Amino acid sequence: MGVVRMYACGCGYSKEICVGSGMGAFNINLVKRLFPQEAAMIDVSRGPGEFELANAVGECLSCKKLYATAMLTYKGGVATKPCPDCGKPLMISDINNVNCPVCSELMNWQEVGLWD
Ligand SMILES: [Zn+2]
Numbered sequence: 033m034g035v036v037r038m039y040a041c042g043c044g045y046s047k048e049i050c051v052g053s054g055m056g057a058f059n060i061n062l063v064k065r066l067f068p069q070e071a072a073m074i075d076v077s078r079g080p081g082e083f084e085l086a087n088a089v090g091e092c093l094s095c096k097k098l099y100a101t102a103m104l105t106y107k108g109g110v111a112t113k114p115c116p117d118c119g120k121p122l123m124i125s126d127i128n129n130v131n132c133p134v135c136s137e138l139m140n141w142q143e144v145g146l147w148d
């Protein structure tokens with residue numbers, strides 16, 4: 033189960049983001065849809081533990097915004113999705129230490145809910 037976090041900065045920027053893993057964490061069909069290239073390298077016959085899909089906090093340096101982004105961890109490494117607005121790679125933040133995309137200050141966060 034993942035949690036919904038509200039990230040807020042003193043400058044006024046705030047964003048609600050679902051982080052962690054939901055029901056889709058070990059769903060290979062979801063991986064195939066989100067990361068087709070990487071999915072082809074995953075051998076599902078080897079059982080669970082070959083991959084994990086989770087939501088991460090991504091920062092786009094161009095758009096100066098935070099995004100909830102899918103992140104796939106597998107044997108070949110870690111794959112993430114690009115910025116949904118401009119297509120540039122997102123910088124993945126440590127979910128406990130997210131810097132504001134507008135003013136670069138460390139943001140406060142609180143859990144506001146759960147998702148699955
Ligand atoms: Zn962008």
Ligand SMILES: [Zn+2]
Pocket residue numbers: 041042043044045132133134135136137
């Ligand atoms: Zn800020």
